[in-house]
Amino acid sequence: MDFQDLCSERSFLQICAQYGYGGDLQDLIEREFPRIKGTTYLDHAGASLYPESLLEEYFRDISTNLYGNPHSHHASSRLTHDTVERVRDRVLQHFNTTSEEYSVIFTAGCTAALKLVAESFPWRPRSESEAGSYFCFLTDSHTSVVGMRGLTSALGASALPVPPQELRSSTASGVQGDEDVCQTPHLFCYPAQSNFSGRKYPLSHVKGIQARSLYPACDLRGRWFVLLDAASYVSCSALNLQNCPADFISISFYKIFGFPTGLGALLVRNDAAGILRKAYFGGGTAAAYLSGEDYYVQAEHISDRFEDGTISFLNIIALNHGFESLYRITGNMNNIQQHTFGLARYTYILLSSLCHSNGSPVAQIYTEGQFESPITQGAILNFSLLDSSGQIIGYSQVDRMAALFNIHVRTGCFCNTGACQEFLGISNQQMKKNLQAGHVCGDSVDLVDGRPTGSVRVSFGYMSTFQDCQKLLNFVVECFVEKPATVDRVRLQELQTCDAKGRPSEEHRKAAETKSMEEPRERFTQRELRTVGDAHTLTNIYIYPVKSCAAFEVHEWPVGRLGLLYDRGWMVVNGNGVCLSQKRETRLCLIRPRVHLASNKLFLQASGMETIWVPLECEVQSQVCRRKVCGDRVDTSDCGDEAASWLSEFLGQTCRLIRQCPDSTRGKTRTDEAAASPFLSLVNEAQYLMINRGSVELIHSLMSSRQNSSEGNQLLDTQNVIRRFRANLVIAGAEPFEEDNWSHLIIGNTRFMVAGQCGRCQMVGIDQDTGTRTKEPLISLSACRSGKVTFGVYLTHQGPEGSAAARVLSVGSLVQPETPS
Structure with missing residues (x-):
């Protein structure tokens, strides 16, 4: 069985235990999610998608009913109040509990719920006679959890990060008989599901911490409370609070329903509600207060105390329709869990078995297990792609190529630095070094000194399909696999060639590297650089007066203060x-x-x-x-x-x-040397973009060899390719990609500094003559450069202040490059 056979629906159904919800899934998608037609959306851990029926019923509701401010007492106000209370009950019912056990505090999202706990928990500061309160959190936690320590530390509590492997049971009995002596409150926070790897942490940890039978609670005297970050978990899994009586649970509703956004909740166990304290009180939270005296009596109900001001009542009312559509479409959360896990497991098995022609693995998957069960693994797959020599391909390159296929994935560290460091092997020192190198959270700097700063995450939702998996896998094969693609039979059958973290075994990697050295390299590779002194000339000058509109070609043109005039x-x-x-x-x-x-x-x-x-x-x-x-x-x-x-x-x-x-x-300013001329017009990155005809011709040759590929587009000519790269300056006489090694150059009498390489995106796939989209030349560029999609270099002109306006660039001018000494 080859890889394409494995990508068949028959093979998929053999792996996926449950698929769909009893009806025609494709018909459901076309009816409820028509806007995703042609798109492979695989970022459900970022935001789920809302069905058409949810919006239709919601707009019908608010169009026919008059909802007033719930703090008033007229009829429309009472309708709002009663409807909101109904939603609170539905939220609790969804988590198999009631208002006798839990209260629902609506917040602006999961982050706001976490912050509310941090601000309201009765932290006891450290002193000479007492250790004080501890805020403990799993290192595999979202930024919003780790960020709580900023508040807790300011209030004198100690922050204790706990690596997942240190969560262990105590050998001693949980209760030491000192509860009457020490009532110092401590808080432990952990995610029910990692938003990085999809690993599900045991919900039994809740009782283990509360009973002080689990580290770190077993080592610290006092009363322990548990905050469960359930935002990632509840998107595709049922949370039963009868079995998991956490004191506080934070959720975001758009992770479940897709709509509305900006709305979450903190579920508070009523037995624990009394410990929360507030300094600030907003409208609707007070039973009574005096403006001229420091006198305040809080509202009786816990939700009233903590919902400052008028709640987002129209958004809350939308949740009614979210529950209705979710259950109508899927039946229940267990069906969603089985469906999404099957998709994730199938993708994991195929991606972890896929190999380059030399036998080396295509992907390094970041997982604690091997997708054995939906009890331990959610519908998230996190990975890096590898080239045939075992080197990681930067996530930005994968993201850009995915956009070309209209595949939506998430890249980076996913607001979970702890898990990112653990799986990618990034030390604290390296993280700081990456920052010094210019990398910050959320940017596209995917490699620093050849080492990854993040990875690629795909995540599935209840409306995801087998075709989504198929398109993702075919995309990986088409763009990143050295052909012909092969399958590791042993990996496929036993899934035991990886260590506990899903990394290829040392023996497997060494064998792949040895075979890689014996195999011939890519047919189209960069040729040896010619002597820099060879004759290079400027062949074309283009200006783009209106950003993103067509080029205006000239034979000579003045140099302005911001670039070409x-x-x-x-x-x-x-x-x-x-x-x-x-x-x-x-x-x-x-x-x-x-x-x-x-x-x-x-x-x-x-x-x-x-x-x-x-x-x-x-x-x-x-x-x-x-x-x-x-x-x-x-x-x-x-x-x-x-x-x-x-x-x-x-x-x-x-x-x-x-x-x-x-x-x-x-x-x-990209470097200190560029500080003399940092001024820009409305360009994206730099004053000038220069490309080399030799590099264009190499890409064109590779495109010609791929002419019989599945895309079947008409072969682009060289000039069409040049127009797609939208350069200001085109030179000839240089070897392919020779320009990448230049530090400076002189064109005519104007000196330029090379300010970096230009990273390309799907925009080069737009035919500048017709406006139609194609996958070329980005696919050939990626193949030619082993996954990199840089093409052309940025330039900044140099010279005395005010002298640029007197210069003119002319076609035919001599180009004199310089390389670093």
């Missing part, structure tokens, strides 16, 4: 004032701006439209408005109603043309 001086914004790019609106490439220096005009042309123009230099200053471009704030001015109407008509949506104010600049 008028390059990216204008941009198109939508009705909300957000900058449009070809990623959102591909038809932008069909708008052809032309700059006419003699007449001081910018002309806009497009097929079927009359040509219009706006002045290059505004004679009358219009109202200045501040916009954001790539995170930077830029002062802009509007170019008038005529341009706005023209763009709106052509693009079919409300648009306006705005221009960067002449005295407004942006700084993107």
Whole structure:
């Protein structure tokens, strides 16, 4: 059986114990989730998706019923109050408990619920005579849990991070008979399910901590409370509070229903509610207070005490319809758990068995077990992809290629630094070093010194399908596997070639590396660099007056303070004032701006439209408005109603043309040396982008060899490929990717510094002549560069301040590169 056989639905059903909910799943998806057609959405741990029926019933509800502020006492207010109370009961019923045992405090989300506990718990500070309270948390915890220590430490409590392997039972009896002597309150927080790996931690830990039979509670005298972070767990699993009587449980509802967002809850066990204290009281939380005297009496019910101000009652009412649609579609949470676990297990088995042609594994999977049971593993699969020599491919490269296939995954550390460090082997020192190298949480810096800073996560929801798994696996094979793809038979049958953390065994890795050295390398590889002194010339100059619109080719052009004169001086914004790019609106490439220096005009042309123009230099200053471009704030001015109407008509949506104010600049200093000329127009990264025809020709050759691939697109010519890479400067005479090794270059009489390589995204897949999308040349670029998708280099011009305006770049000019000494 080859890999394609394993990707068949027949093989899938042999692995997946339960699939679907008794009806036609595909019909259900088309009816309830039509907006995901053509998209493979695999980020359900980030946010689930809401069904159409939920919105329809909710809007029908709020359109026909009059809901008033629940703090009032008229009829519409009472309707709101009663409906909200009904929702509280449904929440408790969903978790198999009642209002006699638990109370529901609605919050702005899971994070707000965690923060509420941190602010309200009666922390006892350390002193000379007492150790004080401890806040203990599992290192495999979300940032929002670890962040609680900022509050607890400020209040004098001790923070104690607990690695998962240190959670152990005490050899002594749990209760030491000192409860009457020591009532110091301590809090232990752990996730019911890791949002990083999907590992499910035993819910029995709740009773173990409360009874002081489990570390760390067994080593510290006092009264122990448990805060269960259930946000990840409850998205696809049933939480039974009869078996798991945690004192506090934090959840987010959009993880379950997809809608509404910005709403969560803290479930509080009534027996533990009395220990929570508040300093602040908002509207609706007081039974009585005096403004002229420090006198306050809190509300009787726990939910009333902690829901400051008017609750988000319309969002809470939406939960009614969330429960209705969820149970109507799936039956119950157990069905969801079985369905999603089957999808995750199938993907795990195939991905962990997949090998390159030399036998080396394609993926390094980060898991504690081997997806044996939905009791111990959730519907999350976290991994890194490996090239044929065993090197990790950066997650940003995987993310960019996935976007080309319209596959939505999550990458990075997923707000769980502890698990990320544990699985990826990143020390505290390395984490700090990564920060010094410029890597911060949420960015695209995926490798530092060749070592990964994060990974790739796919997660399944109740509306996920076998086809989603199939598309993901085929994508991995097409883009990242050295052909022909093979299957590790032993791994497939026994799943025992990995250690406890899912990493390839040492023997397996050494065998793969040995075979890799014996096999021929990729057919298209970078050739040896020629001597830097060989003749290189500038063959093309392009400016892009309007950001994301078509190029304007010139033979010579002035160098301005921000780069080529008028390059990216204008941009198109939508009705909300957000900058449009070809990623959102591909038809932008069909708008052809032309700059006419003699007449001081910018002309806009497009097929079927009359040509219009706006002045290059505004004679009358219009109202200045501040916009954001790539995170930077830029002062802009509007170019008038005529341009706005023209763009709106052509693009079919409300648009306006705005221009960067002449005295407004942006700084993107990439190195200390670049500090002399850090000023930018509306470009993404740097003043200039340069590409090498030799590199283009290499990519084109690889594309030609793939012409008979499954995509079946018409072969692109070299000039089409050049236009897709949207460079300012194109040079000839250099070997493929020789430019990656340059530090400086001189074009004509202008000296430039190389400011870094350009990371490419799916935008290079947009045909600049038609606006259609293709997977090339990004797939061939990834294949050529072993998973990297960098192409071209950023440049910054250098010279005395104010001298740039006197320079001109001309086609045919000599290019003199320099390499680092």
